[in-house]
Amino acid sequence: MGNKIYSKTLILKLKEPIKLKCGRTLENIEIAYETYGKLNENKNNAILVLHALTGDAHAAFYHKDSEKPGWWNDMIGENKAFDTSKYFIISSNILGGCKGTTGPSSINPKTNKPYALDFPVITIEDMVNVQKKLIDYLGIKKLIVAGGSMGGMQALEWTIKYPEIVQKTIIIASSARLNAQSIAFNAVARNAILTDINFNNGNYYDKKHPEAGLAIARMIGHITYLCEEAMFKKFGREFKDKPNFDFGIDFQVESYLEHQGQIFVDRFDANSYLYITKALDYYDPIKEHGSLENALKNTKSKFLIISFSSDWLFTTKQSKQMVNALVKINKDVSFVELESKCGHDAFLLEFDKQTKIIKSFLRG
């Protein structure tokens, strides 16, 4: 172990345009991706890991210029849940993102300026179609898909859309669709961005960015990623220093949210946040296919579904909805609700039990 393993984000340029669900076509798409481990001769040991709302292609190992490992480094590597000595692991940035894959901050070839709000509204289905191009490019015909949160929705869509390719599906802390409460949080987050004085209808790339709005959006996000107990454990009612009797940062929890908001604006694009949360809100295979059972009826995959007890953003009930649909149509499914006090964030933090479960599932 000891030595740091380095990874690098690569770019795949698609030659063909992609037809999007909204009816528009997108050209010159670039996909940022990383791979870990080796693809075997039969090309049947590939796992596509799918990131959540603000993730990126850098899922594991280290980049040369950074001390921080990839977002799922606890789960990807030698002898880890996704064992790089056995599997070829692929991670790519989603369509609409701002971490290398084409998104609203990319240059529109027609105007030579960033797309901004001229970028078409994208969906989870579009993200998956773009990922499929990458998988085709890598020559992979059989695939395991795994993701948490929004990544779980992509995994679900993969197995619905490409039943012949997906052999195993791992859906963690996710749901087939958002409930009204989650859409409401996304709406508030988008409103914070849209009403920022610097938003300028999305055309802020050469000016001051809508940082206050994006920071508030992130703060709301962070509240939903934790839970009451996690917040109490982390911050209690502690003051940063002492009460100031003004409206500055008084409480530890305020300080935490402020900090999370601030570091986020340095690494994320406000327009991407609008587009991706919209994609989350729109995704609804139940409506699309009439029922979840109908959506999943052609799948040939084995399923592993994991939820966390304290996750109130993507609840156990929502996971069970997928489990129940799969049981009803006689698919091979396993489900476990893991006890956790970390809220939705658990899927990124509670890796001990996840490792055991995922390893067994991949072996079986």
Added chain:
Amino acid sequence: MNKKTLNLNYKIVCDLIEKNAKVLDLGCGSGELLKILKKEKNINSLGVEINEDCVVEALENGLSVIQGDLDKGLDEFQNDSYDWAILNQTLQSTKNPEFVIYEMLRVAKKCIISFPNFAYWRIRFYLFLKGKMPKSKVLPFEWYNTPNVHLLTIEDFFEFCKKRNIKILKSIYLTRNKARSGFLIRNIANFFCEQVIFVITKNI
């Protein structure tokens, strides 16, 4: 339960089930029985288990298992979608045994239900002589921490099925290391046998 009785129990259940059957094990624990059934009978299996650690162990045993509470029913399972539903040493710890049995009969063509017989002579004497809630290897808990909230006897189960028109296809009585079926008179079995395995089905 001691190892010998447990193995005997597994062996009997295993002998009941035909090759390649579709089996639902309710309260499957860490999946020991399903593992044996998969190996011996190549069954198509699913386990349901409430305890998280057991679910994780069952997954590690290479089984498909769903975490769930039997007392909440088997809503997700279609009628007659399994050849067999098994409730092995679990009936006495369900909150609503009647409901659980009805659900089993609904989702499976045949059901195996096994439980410790509370009318076993040692248990009777334990209560009679000591005047305390009986404990044994099969029932190791204290009255205040036992998960076995619905203990019953062989006679109780016969009566239960008769009243509900549930058909008993087989009853297999277990003493410490022997299994007997059919030949025993019910009253004698109810006195001498520590455990019982019933095979039941809907009476259509």
